[in-house]
Amino acid sequence: MNERPFDEGGLCLIPSEEGIPRALLPLDLPENYLREARFLKSSGARLKGIWGATSETPSLYAAFLLKEGLVVLSLSLARSTLSFPSLSGLFPAAGRFERTVRDLFGFRPEGLSDLRLQTNHGLWARPPLSDPDNPLASDSPSSPPENYPFVRVSGEGVHEIPVGPVHAGIIEPGHFRFSVVGEKVLRLETRMGYTHKGIASLFHGRSLAEGARLASRISGDSAVACSLVFSQAVEQAAGIAPSEGSRFVRAILLERERIANHLGDLGALGNDAGLGAALSLFSRLRERLHRTSLTVFGHRLLFDTIVPGGVSASLSASAIGHLLGECDDLTREISQLERIYADHGGLQDRFQNTGILLPEVAHLYGVGGVAGRASGQAFDARVDHRGDPTHRFAPALSLDHTGDVAARVRIRFLEIFESLIFTRSLLLHLPEPPLSMALPDAPEPREGCALVEGFRGEVIGWVRLLQGEVLESVHIQDPSPLLWHALEAATPGNLVADFPLINKSFNPSYSGTDL
């Protein structure tokens, strides 16, 4: 990956058999990093994540998604300063990523105005992923971890409602700070990182097999997306492409995960609006999907089904029949539920005009996935970059423009139906049994990146492999950080009591891949 993908401003991304076209662009000078970022911004790129790595040189990575594909900039930092230019002026979502990098790696964002602690909740004295030999990295950031300074809203009758990190229900920990007047929300600020898992350290020094197991366990609802993005990144680094059969099974697995999660979200949305019966109706279907996954693929949440080089599951003729039958049943039952949702006046009254994410705001934060498509952001990695086998039976783009909870509900229904049709076509045209390929070893370190359309949105992955198939650094990033931004933008102006519904309609993960 040493070719320069940008050639006099033109773009040259390396196409790949399965995933989307992608390019890794190594840079040495901060000026070049800023210049490339500006150029990407002007080309309509969306920032998907910024992370760090401390290999032989400390490096900073930033992933951007263009209509044409994924571009990852990698900037080598000077050991003497460990500083990098902040992209927050170009991409508003960059700030929190950069604060995370600062907290974990001790790198210094230049030009970032918001320097509050992000991932560091006062539990470590020096950045845990920093180079232990570099004295610069141990300079902890300024503000004390306790009493996190939320932005205050002042005015007559304004008061704050702190919610969490411990909630009344059994959910993940996260803190919300509402500034309200009466029932109306003026500002919402989220604070996450209570469940930082240290995934980056866990990956370090693992073998590929261990890495694949870990990747599928990062986030239970995105097991397939995370392990697929990990495997694709490894495959790109190794320069191999999985067999046709593997690609088909992987696509089927990804759609199963999407359908199951969308069903869960739809049921939970009904439940949050007070329609408890909806939750049991949707949970029933989701449970059925999980049980089929257990019998056909060996795991309810499809853990360990995808490995670098292929898949660990194969489909027998009877299993294909079983899955096809399930597709038909689900299509029928979900159609009925969709009609119930669409016709339920009380439910639609709660959904419509609630939590509107304006298309321009969605664009500003680069929000993709369900939330983005409900706000007119016509991005879907499966539709835009039709790798194999997607290009043969490409699912239609689900798009809405109202950006409210109702739109996000509609998008989920549309996507379920598209996924079912897509799965059906894949099952009917399943080629020869999938084979896992061996990965060729190479003496020098290699890097690879990938992007997968998970159920929330784009999941990106990046790996750096050492000789002997040892993982040096891995970063997997789900879209939750961007969705938290979207939620913060969509909540003000709504009633406090409507917040749980809005939150559920975005469904960002509190833990994310590693918030």
Added chain:
Amino acid sequence: MAITSPSPAMVAVEAVQLLFVLLFAPVLYGWIAIVRAFLSNRTPAGLFQPWRNLLRLFKKETLLPEGHSILFVLVPPAFFSVIAGASLLVPFLSVSPLLAPVADAVTLVGLFSLARMTMALGAMDVGTPFGDMGARREMMVAFLTEPATLMILFTVSLWSGSTSVPSIIRSLSDGHDLFHPSLLIAALAFILVFLGENARLPIDNPTTHLELTMIHEAMLLEYSGPLLALMEWGSMQKLLLYLLIGIDFFAPAGIPEAPTFLSVLAGSGILAGKLFLLGSGIALIESLFAKLRIFRVPEFTALAYLLSTLGFLLHFVLEV
């Protein structure tokens, strides 16, 4: 009406009334949960689950939040006593129990308001945002439903010319036509008021865990152990009492005039049947409707007020 010397039978009926409300309120709660579970394809937890919950809470230690005052501790017993006291005023096993002379419908409304006020004070005592939010919303719902409640009372008391509950029951259960349009409309209004006053869907979701949407539950968030049990038990009794008042006003058939052992027994049987039927109705409403956006509550209560006023006017148009 002068206070007559208390006969042993009347004292016994009053005691049985109190016991019935204390013991049966959690069972009715359990019944509503069973029907709700049945309507949404879930396996119910059983008729006595609320009782098991209460007993579990009574066995727990009491944890008090930081910064509470004595008010916080006094509120649960006060709330519980006011509600239990109200059960002595609502006649349901005999038309005219011992405390009949004070069994005035307006008194009852006052008692419920007192109970609500104590609960709101307890919620605001600790000064957490959720308690304040719950109390604020509860008071909003309350002041919006109260006019409708009073209008319903006036409508049903038009027949008796008095707001005394025994005289309302008597006037409605003897002589007149079985079907009164004014009462039918008032009954519809009463259902709306009932849902609002008892924190049921579509006004409030009694089973929610989303602290930001809560009304009733938000006020109880800081309570634990026996204090929480008293609050929960009191709320269950309040729900039962509202249903009993509804039965008194709109379906009083079967309430014995003279309390004898057999008539009380038969009366309890009929009453339990009515309550299970009403409980199923509540569960059905709760399963079919989504929760209203909180600022739609005024529309809901305005509908209740409109209906009750309509009932009031219909009495003069059609029935006099």
